[in-house]
Amino acid sequence: MLAALTASALLLPGLARAQEERWGVDYGFTLYSEDDLDSDKLQAGSPERYEIETHQLRMRAPLGGRIDVGLDLVHETMSGATPWFVEPDANGEPVQVMTGASVEDQRSDVLLRGTYLFDESRTSLLGGYSKEDDYQATNFGFSAEHDFNEKNTTFSWGAGLSLDEIDPTPTATNLNPSQEDKRSLSIFAGISQVINRSSIVQSTFTYQNGSGFLSDPYKLVSVGGVNLPDSRPDSRNQFSWLTRYRRHFSSVNGALHADYRLYVDDWDVTSHTVELAWYQMLWDALAVIPSVRYYTQSQAEFYGPYFVTSPGGEFTSDYRLSPYGALSWKLRAETRLSDWPFRMAWKVGVSWERYQSSGDLAIRDVEIENPGLVSFNVLMFNLSARF
């Protein structure tokens, strides 16, 4: 009743913005932890894979009635060993060689965003900078949204540019690595349509072009028994098409979220992602959200677990470019505290996700599974305040 009347009131001129003009601070902590590598897949190095702790702080402030500014800060600490190269064991089965000592790295990221709110459209400009020991990235972006059809249709589009510099730290096999550059440009366009009172569909197309040094400076490839540096083409064109459907079921006070993403690129990788989530509201203040995601991809044309003879100038044995499938489950709970008498609302959320990938999960048969395929857990806690 309250919600129905508020929804009607928001259609009145000048009342719509009352809700949005609020300050917001969000803090999130994420612990990403990869499973140790199975001993039968480990040839050498440490079985302890990556662990990443992420602290994220987002702030949003309205300036006057029309301008919104936001600042995102991220700090990550990464540690653990990473897959180095794959080689055949005595039986010709591929086994993983990991980096030895634990790598320790930190990444800091700052992103500033400004949005101007027109009556029926919004335009944002953003700029960001990210820094690691061996990597820095500067990025810029522009995006806009336009409402049509009494706000039942929203068209959005935008573009982004990232300029990255890679300054690899010396390794045992590469004592004097050269500094490399990488540039990526992306553009997207999408439309979201309110179908009826309880459902909405959104479809977005994204094109991304990467150029420059796209190889992994810390990975080697076993070619005819010799370990050569990972070597990939110097350009990549990626296309993705994401469609999302949301439907609210008022009889049970829950909502279904269903997403499908198709991805293809000119490295010959095609992938499909399907995600289903159910938002269940309990007592108006608690939401419980179980979700499941399935992913499958084909391999890049220059990928092989290892090469007996030289395939030419381009080769990689990175598990991320191998054929595989993945399944993940996630459970999230969110609760809202307090909204009165102050215009302040707190939201607390926790979630746990389990991700597993393997050759068997791929939609097509995988002859030789990459031994470096990863499985991980993600724990997340976040706290947000609006006032």
Place this chain on the structure above:
Amino acid sequence: MPVDLHVLRFRAMGSPCEVRIHGGAEAARVAEAARAEVLRLEAKYSRYREDSLATRINRSAGDPTGVVVDRETAALFDYAAASHRHSDGLFDITSGILRRAWDFKSGVLPSQAAIDALLPLVGWNRVRWEAPRIVLPRAGMQLDFGGYVKEYAADRAAEICREHGARHGLVDLGGDVAVVGPHPDGSPWRVGIRDPRAPTEALLTLPLGWGGIASSGDYERCMVVDGVRYGHILDPRTGWPVRGLAAVSVVADHCLVAGTLTTIAMLKGERGVAWLESSGAHCLYVTGDGFVGGGLLEARRAGQSAAAGAWLRASSCGGSATSSGRKPAAVSGSLAATASATVAKAPR
């Protein structure tokens, strides 16, 4: 009280009004802009003004071509239609004409025949509303924006203040309050709620840092005939006063929505309490026999400490109504202390 608080008092929509804005010289200009907005809406929607849009629409009653209205008015009709639908026909902007039968100053009950003669002119379902055209098919039908335009004006005036850069202030149109923003130190405004049995006194004061509050009660206009009290809240279906709640206050994101909820709750009569409890609104009510209840009682207690208030769980009528319901005698004991803190009394 901070020295930079600017207070503008004026009369509009038949009520004493106040705009309170924190800020220097700018505050006076902001308050004036808010007043101008209230006066604009009064001029447009008052049925007492010869040149108002409301009068023009009412004069068109019986004319099958009706009147074509602007976007704002269309949105107000859409809102009235939604409220009518969600209240099973209780919220009805055509019901004002029933007041012709009811003269509360006379102390005399109208004849049933007089009421029956008016009932065919009442009913939003009899109106043809096909945006942007409104048609009152029967001569004599009338629309009365008075049931919600004051609340809408409070929201609009507060929004005008925000558009002019004000962040801390409050608009009070005869007890319909819309908050621009809390005091500069973040503390909420204290809004007095009148006691329906002693209209010059505050029943209690509520901390309000956002949104709006609206109140409705049968203390405003009523008459007592043969020992029976007849309030001014008339059921559009029967034409007779509703008996049940003595007063209701609701806090919501918008004063408009709060006002609609109080109107519907009053019209629900005896069932108003149960309905409020299920509506999910922050409310306070006084029943006909003097029982005070509603989640806002709980909230007020917690709100007295800013820290406790900030962490207060969103208090709805559900559940807490029974636990916090108390006889008014118990409430009035604590009244003296809180009433003195009132800066924005509901002056209805």
